[in-house]
Amino acid sequence: MQTHFSAEQLADPHVAGLEKILRSCVHCGFCTATCPTYVVGRDERDSPRGRIYLIKELLETGRAPDAHDVEPLDHCLSCLSCETTCPSGVTYRRLIDHARVEVETRYARDPLDRALRSLLVWLLPHRGRFRAALGLARLGQPLAPLLARLPKIGPRLEAMLRLAPARLPARDTRPGPFKAAGPKRGRVALLTGCAQSVLAPGINAAMIRVLNRAGIEVVLPKGEGCCGSLAHHLGREEVALASARANIDAWMREIEGEGLDAILVTASGCGATIKDYGAMLADDPAYAGKAARVAALAKDPSEYLIGLDLAFPAPRRLRAAYHSACSLQHGMKIVDAPKKLLAAAGFTVLTPAEAHLCCGSAGVYNILQPKIAGELRDRKARNLERLRPDVIAAGNIGCLTQIGSAAVAPVSHLVELLDWAQGGPAPAGVTERSATVPS
Numbered sequence: 001m002q003t004h005f006s007a008e009q010l011a012d013p014h015v016a017g018l019e020k021i022l023r024s025c026v027h028c029g030f031c032t033a034t035c036p037t038y039v040v041g042r043d044e045r046d047s048p049r050g051r052i053y054l055i056k057e058l059l060e061t062g063r064a065p066d067a068h069d070v071e072p073l074d075h076c077l078s079c080l081s082c083e084t085t086c087p088s089g090v091t092y093r094r095l096i097d098h099a100r101v102e103v104e105t106r107y108a109r110d111p112l113d114r115a116l117r118s119l120l121v122w123l124l125p126h127r128g129r130f131r132a133a134l135g136l137a138r139l140g141q142p143l144a145p146l147l148a149r150l151p152k153i154g155p156r157l158e159a160m161l162r163l164a165p166a167r168l169p170a171r172d173t174r175p176g177p178f179k180a181a182g183p184k185r186g187r188v189a190l191l192t193g194c195a196q197s198v199l200a201p202g203i204n205a206a207m208i209r210v211l212n213r214a215g216i217e218v219v220l221p222k223g224e225g226c227c228g229s230l231a232h233h234l235g236r237e238e239v240a241l242a243s244a245r246a247n248i249d250a251w252m253r254e255i256e257g258e259g260l261d262a263i264l265v266t267a268s269g270c271g272a273t274i275k276d277y278g279a280m281l282a283d284d285p286a287y288a289g290k291a292a293r294v295a296a297l298a299k300d301p302s303e304y305l306i307g308l309d310l311a312f313p314a315p316r317r318l319r320a321a322y323h324s325a326c327s328l329q330h331g332m333k334i335v336d337a338p339k340k341l342l343a344a345a346g347f348t349v350l351t352p353a354e355a356h357l358c359c360g361s362a363g364v365y366n367i368l369q370p371k372i373a374g375e376l377r378d379r380k381a382r383n384l385e386r387l388r389p390d391v392i393a394a395g396n397i398g399c400l401t402q403i404g405s406a407a408v409a410p411v412s413h414l415v416e417l418l419d420w421a422q423g424g425p426a427p428a429g430v431t432e433r434s435a436t437v438p439s
Contacts, residue, residue, distance in 0.1 A: 001025040001052070004060050015059065018098060022056050025049070025090045031082035036358045037075045040375050045072040048082035048092055055095045064106040065099075073099050075372060077365050078233055079326035079358040084333075094279075097232070104235030112153045120364050121236055125194045125226030125243065131171075134198065137164035159370035163401060165199065172201035178208045178218040185215035186261040188304070189254055191247075191274070194226040196267045196397040202428075203266050203397070206419035207301060211264075213422060214308045219260075223250035227265070229273040232280070233363050244277050245287055248294050255293070262299045266415060268396040269363060272331030274298040300328060301415050302337035302395065312421040315346025316432060320417065321389035322349050323380070323403060325396035326358045338395055338414050345421035347393075352383040361398035373402070381406040391430050393417055 001022050010016045031048040032038045038047035045054070051072055058065055065073070073096070082092050109117070123129050140147075141161050148158035180186075188211065190204060197204065208218050228243030254260050265271035273280075278292035320342050328334050339349045360366055360376030384392050385408055392411045394400050404411040410429030420426050 001027065001056065003056065009059075009062075014098075018055075018059060018095060021091050021094055022052065022059075024088050025052050026088050028087065030085050030087060031092075034081040034085045034356050036077055036079060036081070036360070036376055037372060039357065040372060040379075043072075046075050048086075048090075051076060051099070052090070052092070052095060055099045058099070058102065065103050066107070070103055070107055070109075073103060075369060077326070077358050077360070077362040079362060080330035081326060081356050081358070084330045084356070093276075100233065100235035101237050102235075104237075110152065116153060116156060117234055117368070120367070121231050121234060121239060124230055124364070125228075127194055127198050127225075130195060131168065131198045134164050134168060137161050138166065155370045156367055159373070160367050163366065163405065168198065169201055172197070172205055176208075176218060176220045178212055180215045180217045181212050182215055184217055185308075187217045187219065187258060188262045188264050189221050189224075189251055189260050190218050191227065191263065191265045191267075191270060192220050192224060193265075193267060193270055196270075199401065200397055200413070203413045203416060206413070206416045206424060206427075207264065207266050209424050210305065210310070210415055210419050210422060214305075214310060216261075216308075219254060221250040221254050223247075223253075227270040227273045229270055230363050232273060241280065241284075244274075244280060244291065247274070248277065248281075248287060248290050251294050251297075252290055255297070260297060262304050263294065263297045264299055264301055264304055266301055266395070266413065267398070268300055268325045268328040268332065269398055271298060271300050272327040275332060300332060300334055300337075300395065302328075302341055303332075303334055305341060305415075305418070306337040310341070310344065310418070310422070312345045312418075314421055314423045316417070316421050318347055318390040318430075318432065319388065320347035320349055321352055321384045321387045321392045321409070323352070323359065323384060323392060323394040323399055324355055325394055325399045326362070328395055329356070338393070341414065341418060342393060345418050347391075347417065347421075350387040350389055352380075352387060354379070354383055359399050359402045361396075361402035363398060366398075366402055377402050377406050381408075385409065391417065391427075 003019050003022050005019050029049055035047050044050045076096055123133050144158045144161040148154045211218050224247045226243045228240035232240035275295050275298045278295040281287045281291035342349045359380040360373035366373035389409045392409050393414050395414045400411045412427035416427040
């Protein structure tokens, strides 16, 4: 792609880095075939190529984005399917991250829109606030159809209320450390995080059981919390970096203390962000080195467990439709490990059509863009249900929540299914009575 930047602009290392990414784009359009928003809307502006042209023009002119610019940028899910497809290796994530910060700092959003975004950043990363909000949301769910009629913000409020679960599981307040069963083979930190620990604490509980059986000690470092992903994808970069630094401090105390073999993250959306800490804090002299060290240790559970030669004494003979979260297959480039683990645990692993397409969750995208998110959710649910699965497996809480709101089959996290195949408790809603695969 030809660019037109002045020498003064290119003197800024940040602009120079983005210009190099822009020039790597060859206009081929392969990305349009795998971009969810282009697939459902067929609008060139809602494709990666269209957004790249837009970001290029904003960078070259230096002008503030207007409403016409902001709409296609807001529509981007950051699924990164375009990066997987791109033959030229365009690092699209750096361009869209820059654009979101520009929108956040230089564009005057509608006051209600800005207030909702601020509320989400204030609410979701804090477990106590989020739990309290979900309790209130259940009370407000009967009002969802009425709220949907409010102009502009109504559909978003309705989406928020409909996503709230009917009931919340009990808190898991065990502080750890969780000792290995038998000879100790390793020591890892497990991200407690924010939203997942409220919505589904059983995921991390299952992860701890699987690790302990394998001889791995698990610690939950004090001081860690939200990974910063939500704020990062809303352009609230200072909030995101503050979360990242707090987590890095917590993990470095463990790394420099008894040591860590890995930092495991059971929500792949968070894992993709933590793996990117090195790039996010590359310009911070106090944290650049530590961020790179933490990012190198961050692993998805499947990435770590595949090397432990796990035993499955209670294999489960079920049809498992595997949904690969975008953050896993496109963000972290992990594709085969989850499927191999499910197969080793006895499941018949099924891959849906359009497996590369996002389910529409994407953090809080399903709240801020409910129409597009709903179309993608229903499309994903149809593709999964055509496989006639006994269970739908995924590795990200956002996907589980999104797909679970539309799918007929029960949805479970990968590690819950692995734990079950080792003799642990059955995941919610999953039984072997409906198994269609012979033992």
